[in-house]
Amino acid sequence: xxxxxxxxxxxxxxxxxxxGDDAYERYLEHWRTHHSSEGGQxxxxxxxxxxxxxxxxxxxxxCC
Numbered sequence: 001x002x003x004x005x006x007x008x009x010x011x012x013x014x015x016x017x018x019x020g021d022d023a024y025e026r027y028l029e030h031w032r033t034h035h036s037s038e039g040g041q042x043x044x045x046x047x048x049x050x051x052x053x054x055x056x057x058x059x060x061x062x063c064c
Contacts, residue, residue: 024048 002010018021024045031042043051 023052 013022027048028042034040042048
């Protein structure tokens with residue numbers, strides 16, 4: 001049986017995932033898995049969020 005602490009922890013993680021709050025941690029995990037062998041360094045947290053904001057809001061995003 002799951003303890004209340006474990007349920008709360010899983011709920012918190014789900015909320016972070018749904019809201020995008022864990023995006024940087026997921027980026028680092030992806031980078032380590034797929035790109036670390038290429039050399040270089042992953043983006044720092046501030047640069048990552050700036051790049052994500054630019055990707056999300058720059059350019060035309062409409063159908064018509």
